[in-house]
Each structure stands twice: as structure tokens, then as C-alpha cells.
Amino acid sequence: MSQIALRPERERQVEQILSRYPNRQAALIPVLHVYQDEHGWISEEIMQVVAERLGVSSAHVKGVVTFYTLFNQHPVGKHQVWVCRTLSCALRGAESVLSHCEKRLGIHPGETTKDGKITLRTAECLAACGQGPMMQVDKTYHENLTLADVDRILDELQRS
Amino acid sequence: MLRPTNYLTKNYGLPDGHKLPAYEKEGGYEQARRALRMPREALVDDMKAANLRGRGGAGFAMGVKWSFMPWPPKPERPHYLVINADEGEPGTFKDRTLMEKNPHAIVEGCIIGCFGIGAHAAYIYVRDELHLSKERLWGAIEEAKAKGYLGAKPFGLDYPVEVYVHTGAGAYICGEETALLNSLEGKRGEPRLKPPFPAQVGAFGMPSTVNNLETIAAVPTVLAMGGDAFSKLSDLHNLRDGGCRLYGVSGHVKKPGVFEACVGVTLRDLIYELGGGVDGELLAVIPGGSSCPILRADELVNAPDPKSPIHPWHGKSVLDVPMGVDTFRALGTMLGTCCAIVLSDRVDPVLAFHNLMRFYRHESCGQCTPCREGSAWIFRILDRIVAGEGTLEELDQLHEIADNIMGNTICAFGEGTAMPALGFLRKFRPELEDFVRTGGKSSTRRLT
Numbered sequence: 001m002s003q004i005a006l007r008p009e010r011e012r013q014v015e016q017i018l019s020r021y022p023n024r025q026a027a028l029i030p031v032l033h034v035y036q037d038e039h040g041w042i043s044e045e046i047m048q049v050v051a052e053r054l055g056v057s058s059a060h061v062k063g064v065v066t067f068y069t070l071f072n073q074h075p076v077g078k079h080q081v082w083v084c085r086t087l088s089c090a091l092r093g094a095e096s097v098l099s100h101c102e103k104r105l106g107i108h109p110g111e112t113t114k115d116g117k118i119t120l121r122t123a124e125c126l127a128a129c130g131q132g133p134m135m136q137v138d139k140t141y142h143e144n145l146t147l148a149d150v151d152r153i154l155d156e157l158q159r160s
Numbered sequence: 161m162l163r164p165t166n167y168l169t170k171n172y173g174l175p176d177g178h179k180l181p182a183y184e185k186e187g188g189y190e191q192a193r194r195a196l197r198m199p200r201e202a203l204v205d206d207m208k209a210a211n212l213r214g215r216g217g218a219g220f221a222m223g224v225k226w227s228f229m230p231w232p233p234k235p236e237r238p239h240y241l242v243i244n245a246d247e248g249e250p251g252t253f254k255d256r257t258l259m260e261k262n263p264h265a266i267v268e269g270c271i272i273g274c275f276g277i278g279a280h281a282a283y284i285y286v287r288d289e290l291h292l293s294k295e296r297l298w299g300a301i302e303e304a305k306a307k308g309y310l311g312a313k314p315f316g317l318d319y320p321v322e323v324y325v326h327t328g329a330g331a332y333i334c335g336e337e338t339a340l341l342n343s344l345e346g347k348r349g350e351p352r353l354k355p356p357f358p359a360q361v362g363a364f365g366m367p368s369t370v371n372n373l374e375t376i377a378a379v380p381t382v383l384a385m386g387g388d389a390f391s392k393l394s395d396l397h398n399l400r401d402g403g404c405r406l407y408g409v410s411g412h413v414k415k416p417g418v419f420e421a422c423v424g425v426t427l428r429d430l431i432y433e434l435g436g437g438v439d440g441e442l443l444a445v446i447p448g449g450s451s452c453p454i455l456r457a458d459e460l461v462n463a464p465d466p467k468s469p470i471h472p473w474h475g476k477s478v479l480d481v482p483m484g485v486d487t488f489r490a491l492g493t494m495l496g497t498c499c500a501i502v503l504s505d506r507v508d509p510v511l512a513f514h515n516l517m518r519f520y521r522h523e524s525c526g527q528c529t530p531c532r533e534g535s536a537w538i539f540r541i542l543d544r545i546v547a548g549e550g551t552l553e554e555l556d557q558l559h560e561i562a563d564n565i566m567g568n569t570i571c572a573f574g575e576g577t578a579m580p581a582l583g584f585l586r587k588f589r590p591e592l593e594d595f596v597r598t599g600g601k602s603s604t605r606r607l608t
Contacts, residue, residue, distance in 0.1 A: 020324045020326075021364075022238075022364050023345075023364065025345060025346040025347075026344060026345050026346045026364070027346065028346030028347075029326075029327065029328065029329050029343065029346060030326065030327055032329070033288065033327060033329065054346070056346070060347075063347075063348050064346065064347065064348055067331065067348040067349060067350075067525075068328070068329030068330050068331050068349070069329070069330035069331065070288055070289075070329040070330035071329055082289075085515075086250045086450075086515065086516075086519050087250050087251065087411070087446075087450060087501055087512060087515050087516055087519075087607075088250060088251050088410040088411055088501050090512075090515050090607045090608075091410075091411040091412055091501070091503065091507065091512075091607055091608060092411070092608065093608050095607070095608075096608075123289075124248075124250075124332065124518075124519050124522050124523060125248050125249070125250040125251075125252075125332070125519065126248075126289050127247040127248060127252060127253045127255075127256050127287070127289075127290065128253055128256075129250070129251050129252065129253045129408065129410035129411075129416070129499065129501070130253050130408060130409070130410045130416035130417050130418060131253075131416070132410065132416075136289060139291040140291070141292070
């Protein structure tokens with residue numbers, strides 16, 4: 001259990017989240033985000049802990065975790081790179097951004113670089129249609145990308 | 161006619177435009193202060209007079225929606241206001257600008273909205289990826305609280321209001337209002353059967369109103385102007401489609417972006433004036449998010465019936481029809497979110513079709529068989545066609561599959577998949593046939 005604990009500021013975050021809703025179950029998705037921020041992914045153990053904290057069954061938690069694409073059910077790289085490839089971005093060169101990432105990193109979408117630093121993903125529409133092509137790196141949007149921008153961003157990630 | 165406005169966007173260009181001082185300098189929170197002293201009925205009547213049609217895509221009259229709430233509220237059945245900011249319809253990127261650049265209009269709208277529907281709590285459901293939006297909303301909530309505009313006694317009045325930001329976890333379907341409610345309750349985001357409607361059984365089983373984020377952000381403007389005056393900003397006031405709104409344009413235009421103008425802008429205005437013109441020649445435009453059937457640039461309006469809302473444009477280009485909920489429905493498409501995707505003649509429409517159907521296949525929640533299977537079949541057939549292995553029979557099968565999704569699902573996602581599919585099939589049949597016959601050699605094979 002000990003490796004599932006949250007650091008104190010995240011623990012406070014969970015308490016804050018719980019205070020916002022008329023029941024504990026409603027806090028499930030935001031609380032799962034807190035655990036994922038801490039651990040990088042949602043393990044069976046985390047599902048169990050969260051289920052007990054919120055008074056719901058672990059089957060319910062698993063149902064939720066498997067429904068939403070942003071919850072990682074396996075360990076992932078230190079950084080997440082999401083390339084949007086839906087129509088507005090595709091019209092402005094998303095495919096070349098994606099294939100450039102694939103070449104640079106030597107991996108396909110869904111895979112993680114050998115050093116464990118970067119997981120490459122494709123995303124469906126990220127609401128940045130006017131600023132395509134774009135990619136999301138962890139919690140930051142990078143928009144109006146050129147391939148030189150992509151190189152710079154990936155360089156930074158690889159150095160981190 | 162293009163008449164730009166800046167009610168919602170006036171502080172977009174200022175570095176601290178999202179903060180309270182900038183908002184208050186322009187009269188911010190005066191309307192919430194006033195609304196909380198109004199009789200509830202007068203407030204709802206003003207909203208009805210505004211003819212503010214929901215900005216999330218369905219275009220339902222917002223004041224009428226508020227009036228569906230049971231009245232008076234029962235203490236054991238608290239009401240909730242839920243704001244839909246799960247922006248994710250391909251082509252749509254307007255709500256995000258409000259959250260990032262004018263979050264106080266949203267918070268003020270929530271205070272007024274809570275009062276209007278008898279709620280004491282509002283949840284703003286923001287898709288998880290929009291981290292800056294969430295940060296700006298929380299910032300605005302904190303600023304408003306510190307000033308005493310939110311909390312136990314807003315403006316010193318005995319009407320407690322709390323506003324919270326809730327987050328999703330990457331599921332387009334949660335933009336469907338009942339899926340959103342399930343997600344807010346900590347469940348899988350699967351749509352619910354209606355009835356009961358949210359006004360009876362909504363968030364946490366209680367009476368709730370779900371409004372789009374832009375809709376609620378417009379509420380302070382409506383109140384400041386008066387509902388009738390707001391409605392009359394619009395060229396389509398007589399069709400009960402009032403006010404001003406945000407327009408987005410993306411794809412092959414020279415200046416993609418989000419713009420605010422009175423209702424009545426045409427696609428030609430949006431593409432050539434606001435969007436700076438097409439980068440290349442115009443092939444087609446998807447008027448309001450990807451679920452709206454595509455329009456070809458060379459299409460003419462066919463509305464010989466004088467009763468049709470678009471009869472005045474009979475025989476003219478579809479690009480010259482004012483963009484409204486009823487006008488675009490009459491055109492056989494939808495206004496949707498009013499964010500257009502522009503395709504130049506370099507684009508292979510078969511690839512565009514394939515791209516969008518991948519989206520729907522990915523985002524179908526899987527609850528209803530016709531949608532879950534149908535969206536996957538459509539995509540698989542298109543995959544074969546794009547690989548040069550499709551047959552003409554399969555084009556007919558695409559029609560049949562799409563037809564069988566329509567009307568056979570719990571929520572409108574089914575139609576949202578089938579209608580654009582049928583749109584591409586009808587409007588680009590010759591291109592699709594050529595593509596199939598030549599194994600793709602007839603095509604530009606490009607999207608850029």
C-alpha cells in the first residue's frame with residue numbers, strides 16, 4: 001500500500017475535490033487524475049485504493065478507468081506527446097508532424113522510447129483547430145507547428 | 161451580413177484581459193448584482209426574449225430550457241447548473257478562447273444562471289486536455305470569491321452560489337449532455353435514455369440545466385442589453401435566432417481563428433472576410449463542426465416553397481445564406497457550433513471522409529450496437545477504399561450502414577456519425593466512384 005500513497009499536497013488536493021460534490025463517487029474522475037499525476041498510470045492497486053476511499057466497488061472504478069482514453073492502464077513514458085490528426089489539423093499537415101515524430105523517436109504511436117522518456121500518441125481533436133498542426137506535450141499545447149518546432153520540442157524532452 | 165461585435169471578446173487582446181480588474185472595468189459583475197435582485201420570472205422572460213439559441217450545436221432556445229425547471233425548487237431536491245465545456249467536435253475551438261481569455265463572463269453567467277434556475281451550485285465540465293482553460297476558470301472563481309461575488313452571500317445577498325470546475329478524461333461522447341451528467345457523477349460517460357430529461361432528473365438525480373459554455377458566457381451581455389435588444393442584433397431575429405455569437409474557421413483559409421459577430425454572417429463572410437480567403441480554390445465547407453453535413457462550393461439553394469426559411473435565397477449560392485439554426489437545417493445540414501472547416505480543391509474528399517470516420521469510430525462509446533458496429537464498419541470500408549481495394553458495392557453498403565444507424569441509438573452521436581457520412585456519399589459520389597474504379601489513381605491523395 002505504501003507505494004500508492006500520495007504526497008501531502010496531492011492528499012490535500014483530494015480532500016478539496018471531495019468537498020465539491022454531494023457524494024463521494026462524483027469525485028472519482030478528478031481523484032483518478034491526481035493519482036495518475038503522482039504515479040503516471042492507474043494500476044489495479046490504485047483502483048482498489050481509490051474504490052475504498054470513495055466507497056464504490058473496484059469493478060466500478062475499473063469500468064471508468066477503461067472507458068476514458070486519458071487514464072493509462074500501463075506504465076508510460078515520462079512525457080506524453082499527443083499529435084492531433086483530426087481533419088482541421090490534417091488539412092494543415094498533421095500527418096507530416098506525426099511521421100516526423102515517428103522518425104525522430106524511432107517509435108510508432110502507442111509506443112515509448114527505449115529510455116522511457118517519451119510516449120508518442122495520436123489524439124482526436126484537441127480543440128485547437130485554428131492553430132493546427134498541433135501537439136500536446138504533457139499539459140501544454142504547442143500550436144502552429146513547423147517541423148523545426150517539433151525538433152526543438154523533442155530535443156528539449158530528450159534532454160530533460 | 162457581417163457585423164462584427166466585441167461583447168464577449170473585447171478583452172481578448174489584453175495581456176491581463178482574463179483577470180478581474182479588466183472585466184470589472186467594462187462593467188463586469190454588475191448584471192449578476194442586478195439579477196440576484198430581480199424576480200426570477202422576469203429574468204427568465206428576458207432570456208426568452210433574447211432568443212439565445214444554445215451555442216453547443218443543438219440550438220435549443222436557452223430561456224425556454226431554463227423555464228423547464230420545476231418551480232419552486234424543493235429543499236430536498238436541490239437544482240444544479242451544469243456547463244458543457246467538453247469542447248471536442250472537430251473544427252470547434254471557440255469555447256476554449258472564452259475560458260482562456262474571458263473566464264469572468266462565464267463565472268458571472270453561472271451566478272445569474274444559478275439564480276435563474278433555482279440552483280446554488282454550478283459545475284463547469286471542462287475536457288481534461290484544456291489545462292490552461294481550467295486554470296483560468298479556477299483563477300476567476302477565486303478572484304470572484306475574494307470579492308464576495310460568489311460563496312455564501314454573493315453581493316451581500318442571501319443566495320449562496322458556488323461554481324466548480326469538473327474535469328473529464330478524454331471522451332468526446334461526454335459532450336452529449338446525459339453522458340456528461342454520468343461523467344460528472346463519476347461514471348462511464350455513456351448517454352442516458354431520455355425521458356427523463358435533465359430538468360427532471362439531471363445531475364445526481366436532481367433537476368438540472370445543462371448549458372453550453374458560450375451560451376452561459378453570453379448571459380451577462382443579454383441582461384445588460386435587455387433580451388429584446390440582444391435578439392435584434394441578429395439578422396435572423398424574426399426566426400427567433402438572436403444576438404451575437406462566436407464564429408470559428410479552420411482548414412484552408414488564410415487567417416484561421418475565432419471571431420465574434422451578430423448572427424447572420426454567411427459562409428462567404430466567414431471564409432472570405434473573417435478567414436481572409438481560401439488558400440487555393442474552395443472545394444467544400446463543413447459549416448459547424450464535423451457532424452454537420454458538408455456543403456460543396458458550387459451548391460445552390462433549392463427552396464421553392466415560400467414557407468421555407470431559406471426561400472429568399474432560392475437559386476443563390478449556399479455560401480450566401482445567413483448562418484442560423486433554422487436556415488442551415490433547411491439547407492440539409494446544421495449550424496452546429498458555427499465553426500467551419502474549409503477544404504480547398506487540393507483536398508481529396510475521400511481522404512477527408514476517411515479522416516472523419518476514423519474520429520467517429522474512435523469516439524463511439526459502444527453502448528448502442530448500431531453506432532458501435534456501424535461506425536467501425538464505415539471506417540473499415542473506407543480504409544479498404546483508401547488502400548485501393550474498395551468496390552462500388554461497398555459504396556452502397558456505406559449508405560445502408562449509415563441509414564441503419566440513424567434513429568436507432570440512445571443519443572445523437574449516431575446521427576452525428578451517419579449524417580456527415582451520408583453528406584460525403586451524396587455530395588462526392590462521382591469522386592468516390594472514380595477513386596474506387598482507379599484504385600485511388602484519380603485522386604490528389606492529399607489533405608494538405
